[in-house]
Amino acid sequence: MSKLQAPRGTRDLYPKDCAWRNFLLDAWRRVSIRNGFEEVDGPIFEHLDLYKVKSGDGIVSELFHFEDRGGRELAIRPEFTPTLARMVAAKANALPRPIKWFCVPNLCRAERPQRGRLREFWQWNADIMGLEGATADAECIFTVVDLMQELGLEPGHVRMKISHRTTVKDILLKLGVAEDKLLSAFDLLDRRDKMEPEAFTQAAAKLGMEPDRVERFEQMCRCKYPCGELDQLREQTGIQNLADLEQLDAQLQAFGIADWCEYDLGIVRGLAYYTGTVFEVHEASGALRAMAGGGRYDQLVELFGGPSMPAVGFGMGDVVLSEVLIDKGLMPDDVSPCPDVFIVAASDTGATQVGPIASKLRWKGIHARYSYKTTRNVGKLLKEAATARSRFALILGDDATNGKAELKNMETGDQQVIALADLEKLVTGA
Amino acid sequence: MSKLQAPRGTRDLYPKDCAWRNFLLDAWRRVSIRNGFEEVDGPIFEHLDLYKVKSGDGIVSELFHFEDRGGRELAIRPEFTPTLARMVAAKANALPRPIKWFCVPNLCRAERPQRGRLREFWQWNADIMGLEGATADAECIFTVVDLMQELGLEPGHVRMKISHRTTVKDILLKLGVAEDKLLSAFDLLDRRDKMEPEAFTQAAAKLGMEPDRVERFEQMCRCKYPCGELDQLREQTGIQNLADLEQLDAQLQAFGIADWCEYDLGIVRGLAYYTGTVFEVHEASGALRAMAGGGRYDQLVELFGGPSMPAVGFGMGDVVLSEVLIDKGLMPDDVSPCPDVFIVAASDTGATQVGPIASKLRWKGIHARYSYKTTRNVGKLLKEAATARSRFALILGDDATNGKAELKNMETGDQQVIALADLEKLVTGA
Numbered sequence A, B: 001m002s003k004l005q006a007p008r009g010t011r012d013l014y015p016k017d018c019a020w021r022n023f024l025l026d027a028w029r030r031v032s033i034r035n036g037f038e039e040v041d042g043p044i045f046e047h048l049d050l051y052k053v054k055s056g057d058g059i060v061s062e063l064f065h066f067e068d069r070g071g072r073e074l075a076i077r078p079e080f081t082p083t084l085a086r087m088v089a090a091k092a093n094a095l096p097r098p099i100k101w102f103c104v105p106n107l108c109r110a111e112r113p114q115r116g117r118l119r120e121f122w123q124w125n126a127d128i129m130g131l132e133g134a135t136a137d138a139e140c141i142f143t144v145v146d147l148m149q150e151l152g153l154e155p156g157h158v159r160m161k162i163s164h165r166t167t168v169k170d171i172l173l174k175l176g177v178a179e180d181k182l183l184s185a186f187d188l189l190d191r192r193d194k195m196e197p198e199a200f201t202q203a204a205a206k207l208g209m210e211p212d213r214v215e216r217f218e219q220m221c222r223c224k225y226p227c228g229e230l231d232q233l234r235e236q237t238g239i240q241n242l243a244d245l246e247q248l249d250a251q252l253q254a255f256g257i258a259d260w261c262e263y264d265l266g267i268v269r270g271l272a273y274y275t276g277t278v279f280e281v282h283e284a285s286g287a288l289r290a291m292a293g294g295g296r297y298d299q300l301v302e303l304f305g306g307p308s309m310p311a312v313g314f315g316m317g318d319v320v321l322s323e324v325l326i327d328k329g330l331m332p333d334d335v336s337p338c339p340d341v342f343i344v345a346a347s348d349t350g351a352t353q354v355g356p357i358a359s360k361l362r363w364k365g366i367h368a369r370y371s372y373k374t375t376r377n378v379g380k381l382l383k384e385a386a387t388a389r390s391r392f393a394l395i396l397g398d399d400a401t402n403g404k405a406e407l408k409n410m411e412t413g414d415q416q417v418i419a420l421a422d423l424e425k426l427v428t429g430a
Helices: A015-034 A048-055 A057-062 A081-090 A134-150 A165-174 A179-194 A197-206 A211-222 A230-237 A243-254 A318-327 A348-363 A378-387 A398-402 A420-428 B015-034 B048-055 B057-062 B081-090 B134-150 B165-174 B179-194 B197-206 B211-222 B230-237 B243-254 B318-327 B348-363 B378-387 B398-402 B420-428
Strands: A045-047 A065-067 A073-076 A099-103 A106-108 A120-129 A158-164 A261-263 A277-283 A292-296 A311-317 A341-345 A368-370 A392-396 A404-409 A415-419 B045-047 B065-067 B073-076 B099-103 B106-108 B120-129 B158-164 B261-263 B277-283 B292-296 B311-317 B341-345 B368-370 B392-396 B404-409 B415-419
Touching: A015 A099, A015 A120, A015 A134, A015 A318, A045 A048, A045 A081, A048 A057, A048 A073, A048 A081, A065 B065, A081 A099, A081 A120, A081 A311, A120 A134, A120 A318, A134 A158, A134 A243, A134 A277, A134 A292, A134 A311, A134 B348, A158 A165, A158 A243, A165 A179, A165 A211, A165 A243, A179 A197, A179 A211, A197 A211, A211 A230, A230 A243, A243 B348, A277 A311, A277 A318, A311 A318, A341 A348, A341 A378, A348 A368, A348 A392, A348 A398, A348 A420, A348 B015, A348 B134, A348 B243, A378 A392, A392 A420, A398 A404, A404 A420, A415 A420, B015 B099, B015 B120, B015 B134, B015 B318, B045 B048, B045 B081, B048 B057, B048 B073, B048 B081, B081 B099, B081 B120, B081 B311, B120 B134, B120 B318, B134 B158, B134 B243, B134 B277, B134 B292, B134 B311, B158 B165, B158 B243, B165 B179, B165 B211, B165 B230, B165 B243, B179 B197, B179 B211, B197 B211, B230 B243, B277 B311, B277 B318, B311 B318, B341 B348, B341 B378, B348 B368, B348 B392, B348 B398, B348 B420, B378 B392, B392 B420, B398 B404, B404 B420, B415 B420
Parallel strands: A158 A261, A341 A368, A341 A392, B158 B261, B341 B368, B341 B392
Antiparallel strands: A045 A073, A065 A073, A099 A120, A106 A120, A120 A311, A158 A277, A277 A292, A292 A311, A392 A404, A404 A415, B045 B073, B065 B073, B099 B120, B106 B120, B120 B311, B158 B277, B277 B292, B292 B311, B392 B404, B404 B415
C-alpha cells in the first residue's frame, strides 16, 4: 500500500468535497425534519450476528468484520435497518407511536467498488413504524420526492416507480405460479434485467409459468401506469382487487406528487422482507442504478425480538444521487461557507489590529478571516478576499489604532470609511 | 450477545440523544467555520500501516482491525491525525497555505470502556498547517476557548493550560537530565499523576535528577502562572529565554482570552511528536480527564511522506465535554427541532385536508406535523401539539374545504380564524 492513498473504494473529502457531502446531508436532514422525522444514529459497528438475523450467513462475506479482544464478533454497519429494528425493539413499549425516525449514517460494504457503488458511502434512511395503511406509505414516498424537488430535480429527471407485493403475487398466482414458489418468483423478477431472455423463460417455466404467460407477464412489467390511472393497470393485468394500491394512489394525488410517480410492476426490490408497497427512484433514462428504494416490511421489528409492528421506510445513497445531480447541472459549484469579513492590513500599524479585531468578530459569531501574507499591497490582499468569496473586506491602515478603517462591500464594490465600533452592526446588517 | 444491545462501549442515539450529539457537532462546526477553518473528512477505516507510522506497532492492540478479501490489513480510525497528514502530504504542492482544516469524525478505540472513554466517540479536530509562529498556536487556542464560551462555559468552569516543550526541556537539562533522556523524562512527567511519589522519585533519579531537584521540579509543575505573568514563571524556573512563550502570551492577550489561560508546566501531552506549544483544557476542579488537548507538531506531515511543514492543532472529544456541560447545567433539556405547525382535525371533513395541507407546507420548507390519532377531541389533539413543542396549531373543521381554519399560536395562546391561503405567510412571518 502507499502511505498516501485512501483504502480502495473510500474517499478523501477535501474541503470542496466535504462541502458537497454536507450539502447532501443537510438537504436530507432538512427534508426529513420538515416531514416530521426525528434523527437517530447508532454504533458504527454492531455484533456480527445482528446482520445474520435479516440476511442469513450469506451476508458475512459482504461485511468488514473483526473480533475484539474479548472475542466478540463485530462488523462495520453495511446498512442501518438492523440497528433501527434493534433500537425500536429494545424500547418498543416506551416509544410513542408512530415512530418516525431518520438517519444519515456512513455505511461500509466489502464489495468490489464500481460505478455507483463504493465501499464506504452515506445513506439517508427514513422509516415510519407502528402505523398501518397507505398514509404512511405515501408519506415516505412524498418525503423522497420532496428531497428531489429540494435539490432542484423535476419529474422529467427522475421517476418514482411503485409496485405492490400483493398485486404482483395475485398476478403470479393467476399465471400459474404455486404459492410456495412466490418468493423464488420475486427473486427471478428482480434479476430479470441481468438475464438472457431464454434463461429467464426457462427459469419461469420451472416456477410453473407457461411460455405464453411468461411473455404476457413480461409485457405487464414493461408497461408503466401513471399515478391516477389504475384502471389501465386493472385492465392489463386482469386483477380486480387493487384496494391497497387504490388507497395509495388517492394519497399520492392528495399530496400533490402524482406527476412524479408511476406504477411499475417490474420493481421488486430484492429483499424478501417486503410485505406490501415497494418503490424505487430511477433517473429517467434508466441508465443508472436506483437512486433510492424502500417499501413496507411489517415483520421486521418482530424478527429482531420486538413486538409485531407495521413499518415502512426507504434508503437513498449519496453516490448515485451525486452522479444524477452533477449530470443535470444541479450540484452547486462551491457550497463552502463564505466569510462575512476578510481583514487585510494596509500598513504595519494596521497589522497589529488584525488579530484582535478578528477575534472580537469571531467571538460574536461572525465568520472572519484574514490574510497571513506579509504584503501591504491592498490590491493583492483584496484579491485574496475575493477568492475566499468574502462578503466584506475590512482594510486596516494607520487609522486602525484610532478606531477607523475602510469597509468594502465585495459584492457591490462600495467602499467607505467606518468607525470600528460600528463594524459588527454593518457586517451583520443588524 | 443479546440481539437487542449495542456493542460494549458504543451508544444508541435515540432522538433526544442524537439531538444532543448534533448540538455539539453543530457548535464545533459553527466555531470552526467562523474561525476560518474548512471542513474535511476521510475514510472510516484506513490501511493498518498508516497508524503504525506515527505510533509504532504498539498501537495495533488498541485498534479494531481486519483484513478485506484482498488480504489488505485495515483498521477503523482511532484518531484523525494520520488521515489528515496523509491527505495533506498527498496534495501538499496544490494546497494554498496556510491549510486550516477541521473535522468532526467518529473514532473507535478497542480499549476498556470507562468514565470519559468509550469505544466509539466523536472528536473535533482543527489544525493549521504551513504556518510557523505564535499566531497559529494562539489561533488554535482561541478556537478552543471560543467553542467553550459558545456553549456557555466561563473561565471559572474550565482552564486552558499551556506549556512549551522547549521551556520544559530547558528546565530538565538544567536539572541534570541528559539530552538523550529528554523523551523519557517527558513520558515520566506525563505519567506522574498515576504514580506513587517514591516511584516517581526513583524513576527521575534514573534519568539523572537528584532528589532535591525532583522536588524542585515537582514544585514548578504544581505552580500555575497566569497569562500575562511570565515573569513569575521566569523567576520560579530560572529560565531566562522564554521567547516562544512570550510571543504566545502577547497573542493570547491581544485575542482577549487571557482570563481563560494559564501556564502549567505539568502539561506534557503523552505524544512524542509535539515540538513546541502544548495545551490541554481541564474542568476547573481537575476531577475529569482533559476535555481537549493539542499543540505544535512540526514534523508530522514529513513523517507521512509529505514536505516539511509546520503544524499546530488540537482534538476535543464529545464524552468529557458532555459530562462537563451536564454538570454545569449547560446542556439544554431538549434541542430537537420544533415543528412550525401541528395540524389537527376537528371533524371528519377537516381530516380529509390534513395530508394535502401538510404536504403543501412541507414542500415549501415548513416543518409541519399532524396527529395520527383518529380522535376529533381538539383539546387532546392540542396537547399533542404542545408536547411536540409546535409553534402553531392549525385546527381543521368543516370549513377547511371552504379554505378556512383556525390557527393557534401555541406560545401566546392567541387563536384566530384564517384563510388557508394566508397560512404560509402567517406561519413564516413573511
